[in-house]
Amino acid sequence: MEKDDLLKKWLNHELTQEEFQAFKQREDFAKLTQLSHGLKHFKAPELHTENALKSTLNHIDSIKPKRQWFKPLLRIAALLAIGFCVYYYTTTQDTTTKTLIAQKNNINLPDHSKVTLNALSTLTYNKHSWKDNREVFLQGEAFFKVAKGSKFNVITDLGTVTVLGTQFNVKQRDNFFEVTCYEGLVSVTYQSKNTKLPPGHTFIIRDGKQIATEKETAQVPQWLNNESTFKSIPLEYVIAEFERQYKVTFITDKVDTKTLFTGSFTHNNLDVAIKSITMPMHLSYSKTKDTIVLKRE
Structure with a gap:
């Protein structure tokens, strides 16, 4: 021993x-x-x-x-x-989910609320404090199906969206901020001003100005079905979204990107998507590898 x-x-x-x-x-x-x-x-x-x-x-x-x-x-x-x-x-650190170009991601939050994150977006929340504070931070675009319960906040660099239990879409890209309510009631806070959105209504801030919109008739945002849609949106925002859905870069030196565009493009076919943008705008294009050059016809 x-x-x-x-x-x-x-x-x-x-x-x-x-x-x-x-x-x-x-x-x-x-x-x-x-x-x-x-x-x-x-x-x-x-x-x-x-x-x-x-x-x-x-x-x-x-x-x-x-x-x-x-x-x-x-x-x-x-x-x-x-x-x-x-x-x-x-266990007390934030949980962060990021998506890449052409990637979407489904996220289940601790209260069974569901989030679908669009391409090149980031969502952050804290599991440890979730019961006391239902709060997420969003950079990019996401569609929310929020479980009923206490106040739920989506915080972006440009504004905050507050709900109790509903379905809505939030998009915040650079100087573009858009919130669309699909079910329930959404409260949007922008520069200390509060706006209530019933189903079918949209709140848009573009370059610091609020933009009037038509009533939304779709039940969910079309990007969930792999299609991006636009109503009177400057071409520069359309192209930026295109580059998030495809691994390409646009050269736009010879076109006016401030021109408003109404239409859509698919996320599943590059050639079809390019024509969906260029034809309504009367533009021609040339494609070399991952670069697309736009020109006036």
């Missing part, structure tokens, strides 16, 4: 007769016996328990072997402490 094991059993008065005879052969047996006898009659003076503890520990440190049996327990305690810190850190 190891010496440390004999020492532990001796301290707990658990040695057999045979083990005690072996324990007596230790070089430090006399010191250990003397220390044990002294401890039996030891009584710490009032208000000096700290000094007594230090004295006892100094005696134990002087006993060889210096490696005490309780050191493995200290290692275990340290590992548990580190594990707790890692667990706490990872």
